[in-house]
Amino acid sequence: MQILAIASEAFPLIKTGGLADVAGALPFALAAHDCDVVTMLPGYPVVLKAIETAGADVAVLPLEPVLGGAARILAVTLHGLKLFVLDMPELYDRLGGPYTDAGGHDYADNWRRFAALSKAGAMVAQGAVPGFLPDIVHVHDWQAALTPVYLAASNRPRPKTALTIHNLAFQGNYPAAIFPQLELPPTSWSIEGVEYYGNVGYLKGGLHACDVVTTVSPTYAKEIVTPGGGMGLDGLLLGRGSRLVGIVNGIDTTVWDPAGDPAIAAPYSARNLKPRVHDKRALEGEFGLRREDGPIFAVVSRLTWQKGLDLVADICDEIVARGVRLVVVGSGEAMIEGAFQAAHSRHPDRVGVRIGYDETLSHRVQAGADAILIPSRFEPCGLTQLYGLRYGCIPIVAKVGGLADTVVDANYAAVNAGAATGVIFPSPTTDALLEAIDRSLELYADAAVWRKMQVAAMKADVSWDKSAALYAGLYRDLTKE
Ligand code: ADP
Ligand code: GLC
Numbered sequence: 001m002q003i004l005a006i007a008s009e010a011f012p013l014i015k016t017g018g019l020a021d022v023a024g025a026l027p028f029a030l031a032a033h034d035c036d037v038v039t040m041l042p043g044y045p046v047v048l049k050a051i052e053t054a055g056a057d058v059a060v061l062p063l064e065p066v067l068g069g070a071a072r073i074l075a076v077t078l079h080g081l082k083l084f085v086l087d088m089p090e091l092y093d094r095l096g097g098p099y100t101d102a103g104g105h106d107y108a109d110n111w112r113r114f115a116a117l118s119k120a121g122a123m124v125a126q127g128a129v130p131g132f133l134p135d136i137v138h139v140h141d142w143q144a145a146l147t148p149v150y151l152a153a154s155n156r157p158r159p160k161t162a163l164t165i166h167n168l169a170f171q172g173n174y175p176a177a178i179f180p181q182l183e184l185p186p187t188s189w190s191i192e193g194v195e196y197y198g199n200v201g202y203l204k205g206g207l208h209a210c211d212v213v214t215t216v217s218p219t220y221a222k223e224i225v226t227p228g229g230g231m232g233l234d235g236l237l238l239g240r241g242s243r244l245v246g247i248v249n250g251i252d253t254t255v256w257d258p259a260g261d262p263a264i265a266a267p268y269s270a271r272n273l274k275p276r277v278h279d280k281r282a283l284e285g286e287f288g289l290r291r292e293d294g295p296i297f298a299v300v301s302r303l304t305w306q307k308g309l310d311l312v313a314d315i316c317d318e319i320v321a322r323g324v325r326l327v328v329v330g331s332g333e334a335m336i337e338g339a340f341q342a343a344h345s346r347h348p349d350r351v352g353v354r355i356g357y358d359e360t361l362s363h364r365v366q367a368g369a370d371a372i373l374i375p376s377r378f379e380p381c382g383l384t385q386l387y388g389l390r391y392g393c394i395p396i397v398a399k400v401g402g403l404a405d406t407v408v409d410a411n412y413a414a415v416n417a418g419a420a421t422g423v424i425f426p427s428p429t430t431d432a433l434l435e436a437i438d439r440s441l442e443l444y445a446d447a448a449v450w451r452k453m454q455v456a457a458m459k460a461d462v463s464w465d466k467s468a469a470l471y472a473g474l475y476r477d478l479t480k481e
Pocket of ligand 2: 017018019166167216249381382
């Protein structure tokens with residue numbers, strides 16, 4: 001099967017969060033199921049630079065103008081990933097990140113930048129690239145969600161479409177005034193189209209138009225059809241019935257492999273955990289932490305309300321009072337960044353903070369810390385708990401979304417059975433988080449129990465194998481309709 005995937009980021013080329021990890025890893029896992037995936041990405045400067053640096057063979061394919069702008073496709077394979085890079089310098093050749101300028105503000109023309117990605121995706125899906133005609137188009141999040149809308153509005157043959165929701169909080173809603181510039185037929189301005197409470201809703205339109213909606217964990221699939229979790233789209237999603245499927249994310253177990261990770265001080269495995277202590281010592285050194293016997297708990301995350309990290313920031317003193325040292329790597333809301341920096345000032349050798357984004361550092365944290373704190377208020381899947389499992393860095397997580405689906409709580413029975421892989425707490429509150437921390441400390445105090453949990457965590461299947469089979473099955477079913 002030929003698959004066209006469309007995403008606004010893909011690791012290792014461009015990453016701001018978990019979407020990139022998924023878009024960068026899933027194609028390799030799908031290859032084992034006879035799915036040939038080409039991923040369409042915007043031609044951001046880092047992507048064009050990566051093509052140049054690699055000296056890769058590029059086929060330059062002309063495209064009709066996209067939303068009035070000159071466009072072409074650069075077909076290239078990078079890091080084993082087959083790509084169609086949408087080259088539209090006017091839209092993508094910017095300083096700053098994929099969505100925001102250097103000052104962190106959304107680009108004012110994001111509506112055009114991602115409508116163009118979606119439109120170009122639809123053009124390619126219908127044969128704009130000679131010799132390429134996909135069986136399935138798989139689009140990710142609001143940035144690519146208009147592709148199914150463009151396809152549904154066309155009267156030419158079209159492939160079947162799947163849309164994956166990675167995070168319902170980002171919907172791509174814009175004022176009605178942009179509608180005429182999207183080059184959609186007037187009929188698309190409707191409840192079945194992109195109209196959404198008087199605005200244009202990119203995700204909303206895509207959720208209606210696609211053949212199947214997937215999201216990144218079974219529990220999140222259940223949460224988003226409720227008023228509490230649906231962020232305004234629960235009615236629509238409920239209406240899609242069995243056309244909404246939750247498939248849990250996996251991780252790239254070659255990129256994330258403690259036995260062969262070039263970023264970490266000492267490699268280790270479930271069978272030989274001993275060297276892990278060197279990674280802990282190295283982490284202490286890197287963050288200037290006091291060297292002592294107690295545990296190190298870590299945070300690697302966007303510092304936002306979704307992730308519940310204001311809760312961790314609020315109880316830093318209590319955490320430290322329990323003999324825990326804390327390592328925080330992340331960036332996001334100024335209040336949360338500031339609260340962690342203040343905690344560092346109060347406890348310079350017990351709270352280590354790096355504000356910023358550092359991919360290799362995130363590996364060293366997972367390898368050196370004892371546990372990773374993930375008190376998310378909602379979490380479609382979450383990948384950091386999967387990296388934690390893989391690295392024997394015990395996840396302490398709120399019982400939401402994919403966190404609930406991927407961690408086995410260390411209750412009495414699970415610990416005895418050797419099945420426990422983490423600690424789950426019922427609700428994202430400081431009280432519940434502190435209770436979970438206390439419970440974790442009891443488990444940590446018994447070295448044999450903790451070791452058993454680490455081994456179970458490291459042996460848990462966090463690969464893409466099972467989920468890639470589910471996606472392939474879904475694609476196959478669609479082609480048969
Ligand atoms: P989300 O996509 O909602 O941010 P995920 O858990 O799915 O959450 O994915 C986050 C990804 O981004 C993980 O790969 C995580 O390691 C990475 N990440 C987040 N913040 C940082 C950071 N400050 N430095 C390095 N990696 C980070
Ligand atoms: C989103 C979600 C996160 C998920 C990631 C990849 O960013 O917030 O929970 O793991 O997408 O699917």
